[in-house]
Amino acid sequence: MDSTTFSLFQIDIVTIFQHLINGLTLGGIYALIALGYTMVYGILKFINFAHGEILMVGTYFSLFLFNTLITGGKTGAVLFILFILALLFGMAISALLGVVIEIIAYKPLRKASRLAPLLSAIGVSIILSNSAAYFFGTRSRKFTYPLDNKPFNFFGLSITPVQLLTIFVCFFLMLGLKYFVDKTRIGRAMRASSENQNVASLMGVNVNKIISITFAIGSALAVTAGVLYALEYKVSPTMGTMTGLKAFIAAVVGGVGNISGAMLGGILLGILETFGTAVLGIPVGYKDTIAFGVLILILLLKPDGILGKNIKEKV
């Protein structure tokens, strides 16, 4: 099927579902990355512009471990388990990286002007992508599929196992995070710290620890997204830049600082991009304009984002 030839009126329900599945796959990835931006913003009121590069570094480490583990050829369940191991390794590395970056590059600037940590973040992102280019090379690499990626048909829909895996993992982690933030003691402390750090500390919360946990979780989620993304696309020193930017847009569209908003924004953006290219016939080369167009639209219509808070605080 050449989806770009469809016009708006000839579309059938199966095709719509097909695009929806494709959009959900991409959207789940955006959403996982967007969560990191939004969680950090929630607590520190600042955009961690190095988030995409943390994703990139973690993805490289996953790839390296995976390639090492599978030398000699592995198949079946063993291959898949090794992939999960490599993913967990990348998550751990990036969680650590996120925490260390916060302590070194952001924490000393907490009382400085709001521009200072932002500039520091941009600096960190440049250092990370240049270091990656230096140490890992600029050649882009590819993940070996961890499972047999032959698409299967499901009521006329063509779904690949990687797509299924991506959708499953993304939604599982999103629900898990939602549960963590809404229902657990540390999650409550996170929400309390994002409302008022001083008062949270009066309750006995070590706010620095909460900030570290936030960076660790955000970075680990981003790497999961990065690895899933790399299964279909490429691993390169610049892979975090555009995906990071798109996810940032998703966070803003959903309402930055709002966790459900980041999920919604990510999924919405993934679906819009897929439908935009496939249904509206926007040339693939202009695909990225969709995200920026949506951003501009949201900023004009609802500057706080779809789920952004408009409630004035009671003094």
Added chain:
Amino acid sequence: MNNILEIKNIHVQYGNIKALNSVSLTVQKGDIVSLIGANGAGKSSLLKAVSGLEPITQGTIEYNNQIINSYQSSKRLRPDIISSMGIALVPEGRGVFSQMTVLENLEMGAFLVRDKAIISKKLLEIYAMFPILKDRKDQKSGSLSGGEQQMLAIGRALMSSPEVLLLDEPGLGLAPLIIKGIFEVIRSINDEYKTTIFIVEQNAKLALKNSNKGFVMETGVIVLSDLSANLIENPQVKAAYLGE
């Protein structure tokens, strides 16, 4: 002695602004003390220094003979540590977590309490003290009235069963009848749990009537300290703070 809090010659400074200028005072276990003073006198700064939110540039603060805040940065304890030792502050403006429910706010108050049975017991006590909080427990606390928010802020502070309760203007912006009710509760907390209470209050009359000892602060300095009963009769206090 039974000094639970010893504040010795402390200074608090914000840039060039000196908010506290060599303040000393002691609080004894089980007392209710009140601190009165005009706007900007430095009352909140004092409570923030005790709870560790503001560093002090000179002097020390001791709690049960242990230094909790000091001019030496190595001897300053973090607010969460001080809170874990048994000092709870109800901050000026209440500081409820407005996006969280009433129950979640109360649970935050018990953040360091790991025993679920103790948390449930405390919750029941707080609900008995402020029945309205029970009715509103699943409501976002930002939607509570000012008086209800103040009750929540006090209830939240009590969830950790503090030894010392610091209250920064609990009556701020509330109707006289509500303020009276809040002071009654404060007295009963002191009665029942033997909690030491330190109240900063604009309503000087009510504060002095409901405390054993009182301090008067003017521009960063303690100018009077006496039994509250004496301060109420003091002509200076009468003229400046009681409007008589």
